[in-house]
Structures are given as structure tokens and as C-alpha cells.
Amino acid sequence: MRSSTRSSTSSFPAAWTSTTSSSISLRSRHEARHRHVRGPGAPRQGDRRPARLAARGARAAAGAPQQTRADRAGSCRSSRGRRRSRRLRRLRHARRARRPHAARGRALLRPLRPGRGAHPDERRARHLLPDRFPRARLRPHCRAPARSRPSSGAAGRVLSQLHARRLARAGADTAAASRRGARRAEARPAAGSARDGRKRSGASARTTHRNPGGDVLVNEMPRYEILDEAAMQELERGWRRIVSELGIEFLHEESLDYLRGAGQQVEGQLVKFDPDWILEQVAKAPSEFDLQARNPERTVHIGGKHMVFAAVYGCPFVRDGLERRDATYKDFENFVKLSQSFPQLDSPGGTICEPNDKPLDSRHLDMVYALLTLSDKPFMGSVTSGPNAVDTIAMANMVFGHDSLEQTPAIISLINVNSPLRYDDRMLGALVEYAKANQATVITPFLLMGAMSPVSVAATLAQQVAEGLAGIALAQTIRPGCPVVFGSFLSNTDMQSGSPSFGTPESAVGLLCTGQIARRFGLPFRAGGGLTSSQAVDAQAGYESMMSMWPTFLAGTNFVLHSAGWLESALVSCYEKFIVDVEMLRMLYEVFKPLEINEETLAYSAHQEVGQGGHFLGAVHTLERFRECFYRPLLSSTENYERWARNGGRDAAMRASEISKKTLEEYEEPPMEADLKDELKSYVDRRRKELGD
Incomplete structure (x- = not known):
């Protein structure tokens, strides 16, 4: 058959x-x-089957190949699929016209051309975060088909109101930006004219230069204090006994002359202090001060609730990817450029890494030149000797002018105590020169418990106060009222290996206590940073750095050195770790910025709009704020696994390396007058010849 x-x-x-x-x-x-x-027996209306059969007969007569039963079945299924698709489209249009305005508002977020083959989670993410996907962009308003777009009703009113609000806000923002631009144009001096002594005040200078946040971080959080009054009295008794009975060595004749002239007991190079005299001198130091920058808008305020962040300092090696090598001058320039590029850093610092390819005796000239030309933020001066400090001051005079430098410091420098209980001649030489010139110094006892101080936190705190206050008293003896910062570098030694340990619980406790002690003496203080003992950019580097940075914020630290780039116990300046630390700073800024609670943020209108059991994705309150309502990471990956794997499966270190390279490619050198740059270069060349390099 x-x-x-x-x-x-x-x-x-x-x-x-x-x-x-x-x-x-x-x-x-x-x-x-x-x-x-x-x-x-009635014929089917519009039946085209006889015509199709006749056409097939004609094709067969002409010798054309005929369809098999399977071909006809497939064609039939295709036709049914097309008809079904048309019915579904009509049904969707009909439903769109009837659906609530909250759901309809989501059309504002729909990308015009979603990526092909995207995972469903990714497609949903495209609707919510169009900025994260280049091909997704906002529609100006909902364009439903003409036959289903409502001309009135709740949906139309909501969309019209939303569109009107956006236009009004855009106009207001444009007008405000124009006013700000006009004010800045009037107030901003020409590039490099800070040398004429002009600068904006500290408050106004901090209104525009940071993003996010807009200005130098002001930490309004309550300070975390763990010492009661009885404990503070015990520490007072401890440091008084150290300075008066044990004394502190000063290996610098000029410093000894200042202290001898002030009536302190000098026995050779050992000085025993009157504790009350120390407190009298410390009281002369300002509790807050401005640190001016080449760009007046970058001027920062040190003290009070302000937190100023500087990059890593003093590392002889560099890590770039998997390569660990001696640092070079090119690396130094790169880290200055990175510090200039990220608004989370208020200063590139000083010796970000040691340029080992430059002569030892003159490399400080190259570093100061790079800090002044490649960045317009405040910088740190050379401290390896008194003459090096003089060179730094001379170059700063060229940029800022002598009178401006006398009035407001432009240099801040790190003076480390050679603990226990000793100041060496190199650091004291720099301290004396900077104090004479009214430049800021960060006087910091270098304490690793078990090596440079006893193993107990209490004994280490007493030693820290004794060493720090003695140096501050000397600075005030040299020039009363010169700006100083009470410094703390406090951690512990691994008793099994003898190597330093960072990001430890003991260092966190010591940091919190240091903040409380500094506030008691009315001094700004330095502590913390992104410290870690890890040899690589790994989980250990992350949790130890956060263990160091979290108490730094809780204590309200005024000057934070080593904020970005520290690795391997300060032996390595790392490009990838620099980016990881910047991400950490960005997150902590969001945590510690004041929380606004008002009628707008309570968003009662959003609750009215959505009601019970709904969702807020399409609410007007959400649509007006979704671009900036939550923190958006620089480094962290939020992709689903499939997309992450397609993009190479890169971990945080690999992504950080890419960001650092891209940032360096996009770096723009801040403007400086050509004659000023030539003047600095001529000074560097002349001094290098004088030093024999």
C-alpha cells in the first residue's frame, strides 16, 4: 500500500x-x-490548498524536484512557528497597554541591542546596570507601539513626570556646572603661579578635587577609644619615667645645643628631660594645619576630622605581575603618575620606591623633581641628611615662593626614630632644617614589639609617647609653632622567625590607642596604611591590609602613609597591590561618609507607589537614582561564572595589572610653566655636578 x-x-x-x-x-x-x-460540506474560507496543489503540479511538469513528506512537515512546522510568534507579539503588545506603570517603567532600562548569546542573568543585569555594558543605553522615554501606548492614565502620568524631572534636573545640573566653572575660572591662578604666594583657603580648596566624595575625607564617625582614664594615667607615668630617668640619645651636635640651651640635662649624647618642659613645648605645636599643593585645589588640611592619604614609602624592590626586581627611576615615575591619577590619594608621598639606577648621593634630586613635575599634589621631602633637606626646600621655594612657604608649609617629611630611645644624625639633620623652614615633619617611633620595644602593648605605647614627644619638643625648641605630626609605626615581630609581622591584632589595638593618646595631647597623628607581610597579591595581602586599614579609619588617623602599594613588609612597591588598595580606600570612603536621613532618602513615595508585595525596580525613586545609589567597584568582578570564564577567568591581581597599565597609558601630566620646569632641571643638574655624580 x-x-x-x-x-x-x-x-x-x-x-x-x-x-x-x-x-x-x-x-x-x-x-x-x-x-x-x-x-x-462547506468549503474552507480563504482556503489556498487547491492553488498550492496546482502549483506543485506545474513544478512537477517542468521537472523541478519535489518535496518529500519530511520536507512538507518541516515547512508546516515553520509556518506554525511564525504564526505562533505573531500571536505572541500581539499578546505582548496588548498586555503592555494594560500592565501597571511600575512594570512599564522598566522599559526605560531596556538596552536597545543586548549582547548576543548572553546568559539570562547577564541580560537581566544589562537592564539594571546599563553603564556596565557598552552596548546598553537608556531610552529617553518608553516607546510602546502606537496602538498600545496610553495617552493618559497612571502609566502615562508617571512616565511624563519622570521625563520632566530628568529634564529639569539636567538643566539644573548644567546651570550649576556653569556657575562653578565661572567661579573656578575667576579663582584659579595660572599654572605654577602658586609660587606667587596665592592659594585658596583650606576649606574652599577641598570642594572639588575628589571623586567620589568631592573633597578630602572628613571622618564624622565617633572615634573608637579603648583606654579608660586609669589606663591613660598609667601610660602618663610610664613615659615620664622613661624620659626623665632613662633619657634619649641624640646623635647630632646642633640638636644637643638646642636642648642644652633649653635647660635639659645633657650627658654626652644622652638627654634626660623634664616631662613638664616637654608638655610645655608640645603645647606650642598647632593641632591642625594646611599643607599647600602646587595646584591650590589640591591643598589639604591635616588634623581634626580630616584624613589625608599618601602612597607607599621606602621600598627597594618592585613587583610587576610575577616579576620581582630592583626598583628603577621609571618605576618611581610610574607610581607618582598612579598617585596623581587616583583621587583617593591626596599625596604621592616621597620615596615611593628607591630608584636604584640613579646615583645614591643625588637620587633625592631626581625624586623631588618627579614629585614636583609629574604631580600637583602635596609631596614629602628627602630626609636622608640635612643637605638633602636643604635641596628639597630650595626646589620648593622655586615652585611656591619663599614667602608662601614661610606662611604655609608645602613639604611634609617622615622623621623616623632609631628605636629604642635614639635619634640618629641623618634624621636629626633633616628635622632641624625642616623645622627652621617651618615645614611639617611626621616624627615617628619605629616600633616592632619584641625587637625595638618590649613585647607588651602597654610598654610599647609608653616608649612611643616618650620618643615621639621628645622629638616634637626639639622641633618646637628650634621654631615654636612649626607644624608636626605625632607618628606611629607599631607592629610586632614573629617570635618564630624574627621577621616583622603586619596586619596583626596587636598592631590594630596599638593604633587605636595611639589615636586616643594623640588627641589627649592635641596633636594630629599618623598611623596605619595598607600593611601586609604577604609576598604576593593574594588573600593574605587582602585581609592583612584591611586589618590595618579598618582601625586606621576607626581611629580617625589624620595622615595615612603606605595607603597604596605596600607589599612584603615594606620591601616591595607593587603595581597590582596599589590598585587593590585604591579599591579598598574607595570602599572605606563609602562606609565612613555621613549617612543622610531625610524626607528624600526615606522615600515614602516609593512605598506608596509599590505597595504590598511588589518590587522597586521600576519605581520612580529607583529610576532617578539607580546610576549612583550603590557603590560601583573599580576592581571587583560581579560577572556570572560563564561570562567571567569567557573573559579569560582573570583574578583580582590580573585585573589590577590591567587597570594600572591602562591608567598609566591615560595619564596626563599636570601643567607647569616651561621656565619653572627649566629652572628646576637646571638646579638638579648643577647640584648633581657638585655632589660628584
Whole structure:
């Protein structure tokens, strides 16, 4: 039977133009299914089957290849699929016209051209975060089909109000930006004219230069203090006994002359102090001061609730990817450029890494030149000797002018105590020169518990106060009122290996206590940073750095050195770690910025709009704020696994390396007058010849 049927269907055209048994059977079955609609024997309305059969017969007569049963079945399924798609489109348009305005508002977030083959989670993310995907962009308003777009009603009113608000806000922002630009143009001096002594005040200078946040971080959080009054009295007794009974060595004759002239007991190089005299001198130091920058808008305020962040300091090696090598001058320049590029850093610092390819005796000239030309933020001066400090001051005079430098410091420098209980001649030489010039110094006991101080936190705190206050008293003896910062570098030694440990619980406790002690003496203080003992940019580097940075914020530290780039216990300046630390700073800024609670942030209108059991994705309050309502990471990956794997499966260190390289490619050198740059270069060349390099 099957073979005879195939034979009859292949004998065109007569078999299909006449009513063969097979065609009668097909039509009978088809009409039987629709008899209740058309009536018995009634032809199907608009039936095109006879025409199709005639066309097939004509093709067969011309010798064209014929469709098999499987081909016809596939074509039929395709046709049914197209009809079904058309029905679904019509149904969606009809539903869109009836759906609530909250759901309809989501069309504002729909990308015009979503990525092909995207994972469903990714497609949903594109709707919510269009900035994260280059091909997704906001539609100006909802463009529903003309036959279904409502001209009135709740949905139309909400969308019209939203569009009007956006236009009004855009106009207001544009006008405000124009006013700000005009004010800045009037107030901003020409590039490099800070040398004429002009600068904006500290408050106004901090209104525009940081993003996010807009200005130098002001930490309004309550300070975390763990010492009661009885503990503070015990520490007072401890440091007084150290300075008066044990004394502190000063390996610098000029410093000894100042202290001897002030009536302190000098025995050779050992000085025993009157504790009350120390407190009298410390009281002369300012509790807050401005640190001016080449760009007046970068001027920072040190003290009070302000937190100023500087990059890593003093590392002899550099890590770039998997390579660990001696640092070079090119690396130094790169880290200055990175510090200039990220607004989270208020200063590039000083010796970000040691440029080992430069001569030892003159490399300080190259570093100061790079700090002054490649960045317009405040910088740290050279402290390896008194003459090096003089060179730093001379170059700063060229940029800022002598009178301006006398009035407001432009240099801040790190003076480390050679603990226990000793100041060496190199640091004291720099301290004396900077104090004479009214430049700021950060006087810091270098304490690793178990090596440079006893193993107990209490004994280490007493030693820290004794060493720090003695140096501050000397600075105030040299020039009363010169700016100083009470410094702390406090951690512990690994008792199994003898190596230093960072990001430890003991260092966190010591940091919190240091903040409380500094506030008691009315001094700004330095502590903390992104410290770690890890040899690589790994989980250890992350949790130890956060263990160091979190108490830094809780204590309200005023000057934070080593904020970005520290690795391997200060032996390595690392490009990838620099970016990781910047991400950490950005997150902590968001945590410690004041929380606004008002009528707008309470968003009662959003609750009214959504009601019970709904969602807020399409609410007007969400649509007006979704771009900036949450923290958006610089480094962290939020991709689903499939997309992350397609993009190379890069971990945080690999992404950080890419960001650092891209940042360096996009770096723009801040403007400086050509004659000023030539003057600095000539000074560097002349002094290098004088030093024999």
C-alpha cells in the first residue's frame, strides 16, 4: 500500500488535479475537524490548498524536484512557528497597554541591542546596570507601539513626570556646572603661579578635587577609644619615667645645643628631660594645619576630622605581575603618575620606591623633581641628611615662593626614630632644617614589639609617647609653632622567625590607642596604611591590609602613609597591590561618609507607589537614582561564572595589572610653566655636578 501511494503521488499532474482517493481522504479529514464551524460540506474560507496543489503540479511538469513528506512537515512546522510568534507579539503588545506603570517603567532600562548569546542573568543585569555594558543605553522615554501606548492614565502620568524631572534636573545640573566653572575660572591662578604666594583657603580648596566624595575625607564617625582614664594615667607615668630617668640619645651636635640651651640635662649624647618642659613645648605645636599643593585645589588640611592619604614609602624592590626586581627611576615615575591619577590619594608621598639606577648621593634630586613635575599634589621631602633637606626646600621655594612657604608649609617629611630611645644624625639633620623652614615633619617611633620595644602593648605605647614627644619638643625648641605630626609605626615581630609581622591584632589595638593618646595631647597623628607581610597579591595581602586599614579609619588617623602599594613588609612597591588598595580606600570612603536621613532618602513615595508585595525596580525613586545609589567597584568582578570564564577567568591581581597599565597609558601630566620646569632641571643638574655624580 505504501509503495502504491508513493507511485500515485509521483504521477503529476493528473493525480493531484483530479480528486484522487488520497486527496479526498486528506480533505475529508480536514473538513471533518472544522464541520462545526463551516457546516457539513462547506468549503474552507480563504482556503489556498487547491492553488498550492496546482502549483506543485506545474513544478512537477517542468521537472523541478519535489518535496518529500519530511520536507512538507518541516515547512508546516515553520509556518506554525511564525504564526505562533505573531500571536505572541500581539499578546505582548496588548498586555503592555494594560500592565501597571511600575512594570512599564522598566522599559526605560531596556538596552536597545543586548549582547548576543548572553546568559539570562547577564541580560537581566544589562537592564539594571546599563553603564556596565557598552552596548546598553537608556531610552529617553518608553516607546510602546502606537496602538498600545496610553495617552493618559497612571502609566502615562508617571512616565511624563519622570521625563520632566530628568529634564529639569539636567538643566539644573548644567546651570550649576556653569556657575562653578565661572567661579573656578575667576579663582584659579595660572599654572605654577602658586609660587606667587596665592592659594585658596583650606576649606574652599577641598570642594572639588575628589571623586567620589568631592573633597578630602572628613571622618564624622565617633572615634573608637579603648583606654579608660586609669589606663591613660598609667601610660602618663610610664613615659615620664622613661624620659626623665632613662633619657634619649641624640646623635647630632646642633640638636644637643638646642636642648642644652633649653635647660635639659645633657650627658654626652644622652638627654634626660623634664616631662613638664616637654608638655610645655608640645603645647606650642598647632593641632591642625594646611599643607599647600602646587595646584591650590589640591591643598589639604591635616588634623581634626580630616584624613589625608599618601602612597607607599621606602621600598627597594618592585613587583610587576610575577616579576620581582630592583626598583628603577621609571618605576618611581610610574607610581607618582598612579598617585596623581587616583583621587583617593591626596599625596604621592616621597620615596615611593628607591630608584636604584640613579646615583645614591643625588637620587633625592631626581625624586623631588618627579614629585614636583609629574604631580600637583602635596609631596614629602628627602630626609636622608640635612643637605638633602636643604635641596628639597630650595626646589620648593622655586615652585611656591619663599614667602608662601614661610606662611604655609608645602613639604611634609617622615622623621623616623632609631628605636629604642635614639635619634640618629641623618634624621636629626633633616628635622632641624625642616623645622627652621617651618615645614611639617611626621616624627615617628619605629616600633616592632619584641625587637625595638618590649613585647607588651602597654610598654610599647609608653616608649612611643616618650620618643615621639621628645622629638616634637626639639622641633618646637628650634621654631615654636612649626607644624608636626605625632607618628606611629607599631607592629610586632614573629617570635618564630624574627621577621616583622603586619596586619596583626596587636598592631590594630596599638593604633587605636595611639589615636586616643594623640588627641589627649592635641596633636594630629599618623598611623596605619595598607600593611601586609604577604609576598604576593593574594588573600593574605587582602585581609592583612584591611586589618590595618579598618582601625586606621576607626581611629580617625589624620595622615595615612603606605595607603597604596605596600607589599612584603615594606620591601616591595607593587603595581597590582596599589590598585587593590585604591579599591579598598574607595570602599572605606563609602562606609565612613555621613549617612543622610531625610524626607528624600526615606522615600515614602516609593512605598506608596509599590505597595504590598511588589518590587522597586521600576519605581520612580529607583529610576532617578539607580546610576549612583550603590557603590560601583573599580576592581571587583560581579560577572556570572560563564561570562567571567569567557573573559579569560582573570583574578583580582590580573585585573589590577590591567587597570594600572591602562591608567598609566591615560595619564596626563599636570601643567607647569616651561621656565619653572627649566629652572628646576637646571638646579638638579648643577647640584648633581657638585655632589660628584
